[in-house]
Amino acid sequence: MNNDKNLLSLSLDELETLVTVLGDRKFRSKQIFGWLAKGIDSIDGMTNVPVKLRESLKDSGYYIGLPKVAAEQLSGIDGTRKCLYEFRDGARVEAVFMKYSYGNSICISSQVGCLMGCTFCASTMDGKSRDLTRGEMLGEVLKMRTLTDEDINHVVIMGMGEPFDNYDEISGFLRLINDSAGVGLSLRNITVSTCGIIPGIKRFTDDFPQVNLAVSLHAPNGEKRQLTMPVARKYGYDELMKACREYTEKTHRRITFEYALIKGVNDSEVDASELAGRLKGWLTHVNLIPLNEVKGRDYKTAEGSSVAAFKKVLEKNGVAVTVRRTLGSDIDAACGQLRATRG
Numbered sequence: 001m002n003n004d005k006n007l008l009s010l011s012l013d014e015l016e017t018l019v020t021v022l023g024d025r026k027f028r029s030k031q032i033f034g035w036l037a038k039g040i041d042s043i044d045g046m047t048n049v050p051v052k053l054r055e056s057l058k059d060s061g062y063y064i065g066l067p068k069v070a071a072e073q074l075s076g077i078d079g080t081r082k083c084l085y086e087f088r089d090g091a092r093v094e095a096v097f098m099k100y101s102y103g104n105s106i107c108i109s110s111q112v113g114c115l116m117g118c119t120f121c122a123s124t125m126d127g128k129s130r131d132l133t134r135g136e137m138l139g140e141v142l143k144m145r146t147l148t149d150e151d152i153n154h155v156v157i158m159g160m161g162e163p164f165d166n167y168d169e170i171s172g173f174l175r176l177i178n179d180s181a182g183v184g185l186s187l188r189n190i191t192v193s194t195c196g197i198i199p200g201i202k203r204f205t206d207d208f209p210q211v212n213l214a215v216s217l218h219a220p221n222g223e224k225r226q227l228t229m230p231v232a233r234k235y236g237y238d239e240l241m242k243a244c245r246e247y248t249e250k251t252h253r254r255i256t257f258e259y260a261l262i263k264g265v266n267d268s269e270v271d272a273s274e275l276a277g278r279l280k281g282w283l284t285h286v287n288l289i290p291l292n293e294v295k296g297r298d299y300k301t302a303e304g305s306s307v308a309a310f311k312k313v314l315e316k317n318g319v320a321v322t323v324r325r326t327l328g329s330d331i332d333a334a335c336g337q338l339r340a341t342r343g
């Protein structure tokens, strides 16, 4: 049994064990699991669950760990909603709701802060305070669904934190949100984004072949990557590419490479040619991201002309590429910025 007393962290099997231990019948677990998936915020709101069982749950220290909203920003342009969530211990993380033509998407955080130290990122400025639990990640999604009163069709784990530095909780979250007795979100509608932790990529390939994988690449070679991403010193570029190829070969799924274009650092046509050479003929998709400038960091976003030229080189070489639509440009859209300004 999971030791976390947040009911949102419990699988249906764990809930079944719990209600049995508390002296009720197994089918109650499905009722509770269903209530939780609806985003209910109090145990007393579970009206078809006997009062005695509700009281036993509370007496045993169980609670529903939905976050509070400490601050939020709503874009007047496109409906992007950015929330600064606060959990019971005061830990704060960010989540962003975005509307796309193919459905609504939420980008959630997996850790409070981050240890990875990417030099262009606001989330890592104060290091990492702790990992998020599976139930807290589920809480990020449920809370956003309640706030927006909209369906969530896609979940992207690309907010604050490195998912593969918190592998067990990420796995637990994926199983929880996929359970058809609860939220029932298809694993195919979930994307996990890593900065390139190779053992995590290998494990993930075996454990979750239906889940989409995105890798924050941000450079065409190891030397350049090391300039902005300390993780590149531990895991070499060629070795990373090999692990990514294994993912596409084993899962037959396209892999996404995130590439934030930073003016004068990684945005030249030479960089684009080198990247194209590596990715040619491979089941990939490059997502070019004009860098969100972060207060306290020197980097500048690439010029529009450089973004277009970079894209053209990739296209000429047959590499699938898109430029990420800038959502919420009237709010602090970059990961970690809302927390940095309100923290």
Ligand code: SF4
Pocket (backbone or CB within 6 Å): 114, 115, 116, 117, 118, 121, 122, 123, 124, 159, 160, 161, 162, 195, 216
């Ligand atoms: S970009 Fe991602 S992995 Fe890198 S420091 Fe920021 S949150 Fe961590």
